[in-house]
Amino acid sequence: MKNIRKFCLVGLLTLCSLLCCACGGGSAKRDHTEDPTDTGSGAATQPSVLDMPYIGILLKSLDNPYFDLIKAGAEDEADALGVEVMVFSPDDEDDTDDQADMLLTMANMAVDVIAIAPIDESALADGLARAEKNGKIILSVDTALDYDGCACYIGTDNYNAAYQQGQYAAGLVDEGACAVILRGQAEDRAHTLREYGLEDALHDGGVQVLDTKICNSSEKEAEQAMAELLETQQTLHLVCTTSDSMAVGAQRAIAQAGRSDSIHIVSFDGMQEVSELVRVGEIDAVFAQDAYEIGRECVRTAVRLYQGEEVPETIHTDVELITQGNAQEHMDEVNRRLRHKKTK
Incomplete structure (x- = not known):
């Protein structure tokens, strides 16, 4: 069953690549000049999109609600900015082979920026080299990449x-x-x-x-x-x-x-299940990462880099101490963010 899921997901990535290419996407910035084949009608070709990137995000596992929250933040920010984004991940958080295969596929797709939460950096060497060779902007989220071609790390210190x-x-x-x-x-x-x-x-x-x-x-x-x-x-x-x-x-x-x-x-x-155990006193505390903000900042930074702006090499997001006194408030906010995305 796992091999079937892997085949289907890699097939979906390939299909997305073909669709992007059919629509004229590419790793270089989109050309907003007049069509060189224009015979002189005087009408300039209108750009299909503004100067915005097509962003691919590769996480560790969407079975983990933490990464689902990163996805929600990224998609919300993409909606707000009018940016195209797609998010993929392996089924399991320890599936380094699946993640490596997905990165290789994304490296050949018509995406401009690839943001990745690496499980095992050593397994991604071929995909990272391919992405850089194909002109992709590379970011890391959640987990820093020790890779010269990575433009920025976004996540917790x-x-x-x-x-x-x-x-x-x-x-x-x-x-x-x-x-x-x-x-x-x-x-x-x-x-x-x-x-x-x-x-x-x-x-x-x-x-x-x-x-x-x-x-x-x-x-x-x-x-x-x-x-x-x-x-x-x-x-x-x-x-x-x-x-x-x-x-x-x-x-x-x-x-x-x-x-x-x-x-x-x-x-x-700081996800819901542990926060509930904190609320009822079964776990003393949890230090909650701001996964939603990591997703939002990922998209903002991708846009800035694509448009030629300088960004810091590291952008750290906050953590919050969750104890019995604020666990319910924290859970309500996490659930609100996830429900908001599901209803859009």
Whole structure:
């Protein structure tokens, strides 16, 4: 079934490429001059669009509501500016092969700008080189690219945001307490920076990090890893995760072990399921990224670059601490943004 979905999505990307080419799209700026084949009627050819780019966005997985919110922000901003945008992603957040194939396909399409949230940068080398050769403007969102051809990174300052997360978490426990970190994919630069930020902040706060487990942003893997840790770590006081899905799995394992009263959980992302667990007191807090603003800023920056403006190499968006006191307000805002997009 997964191979069928992959075939259909790559086929859809190819179809989009053919349609774009049929409509005269290209990676270079659209020509707004008179038609050179005009025989002298005196009427200038009117441009089909203003000087705006066609933007392709490739995310990690739209099954994750965080990336769905980036998509909503990008599409809302594209609607506001009159820009064409399409958003694709693999089915699973650890599917590096699918993402690499999609990037190669997009690199050959008639898009002007490609914005990508890379799962594993090393797997994207061919696609990035092809996109640059074909004259595409390349941006990264959510996760920075260590690639010379990338014009700008838009997203959270992952190290510093996770350092804030670790500082808050350390304040929940006594000095000398023990913690574990559950993190995403080994190759994912964003999760690595978050891990480093958490480790440094917990160390500075007098908390001992007993172990770090790679759970691939999987709720199931996190639940299993947490269950195994609970069997061997009787002095565990704190769990920090680098994304929400793993916090959900960890919370379930801790509850099943009957240790909810003695172990604190602090998450990172701020999507609805974890925010609800924060509201009811099952998770202590989550540091929420502004995914919607990342999507909006992605489109704004793509337009500026396409029109020849200079932009910073890095554009950081904010994070917000979500606790029991503001969890409902945060969920209402996230749901409003997602519902707004679905009804348009």
